[in-house]
Amino acid sequence: xxxxxxxSCRRCALPLLLVVLAASCSPDTAPITGSLPPPPTTTPTGPxxxxxxxxxxxxxxxxxxxxxxxxxxxxxxxxxxxxxxxxRGRYAAVDGMNTLTWEGSSVAGPWGAVATxxxxxxxxxxxxxxxxxDFEDAVYLRQR
Numbered sequence: 001x002x003x004x005x006x007x008s009c010r011r012c013a014l015p016l017l018l019v020v021l022a023a024s025c026s027p028d029t030a031p032i033t034g035s036l037p038p039p040p041t042t043t044p045t046g047p048x049x050x051x052x053x054x055x056x057x058x059x060x061x062x063x064x065x066x067x068x069x070x071x072x073x074x075x076x077x078x079x080x081x082x083x084x085x086x087x088r089g090r091y092a093a094v095d096g097m098n099t100l101t102w103e104g105s106s107v108a109g110p111w112g113a114v115a116t117x118x119x120x121x122x123x124x125x126x127x128x129x130x131x132x133x134d135f136e137d138a139v140y141l142r143q144r
């Protein structure tokens with residue numbers, strides 16, 4: 001009986017693996033979310049600081065990440081911008097580290113990221129759920 005369950009599990013896992021691999025092979029598209037982002041619930045206000053992509057956090061990154069930027073607003077909201085759309089959320093600073101709370105999510109679990117600011121650099125590190133949906137750790141430089 002265990003052998004039958006294992007074989008049926010393998011049959012289900014292979015198509016899923018192929019879908020994930022196919023989605024990750026498109027370097028010109030933005031991160032996948034499993035569904036479209038919800039309509040924005042935050043309306044950014046206040047002074048804005050814009051940070052444009054500078055370089056990869058650890059590994060190389062895809063083209064869509066090199067075209068991204070973060071905008072941090074004075075009211076505690078942020079926008080991660082890509083050429084064709086954006087993701088929104090809120091940030092809160094605790095001990096020099098900003099916790100990013102996203103309006104988006106995944107069926108696999110909650111999105112999460114932390115951002116640290118040192119001088120004109122914003123370093124963003126995503127949780128495993130976001131990294132598995134093609135978000136990539138990176139460093140951004142403040143634009144003036």
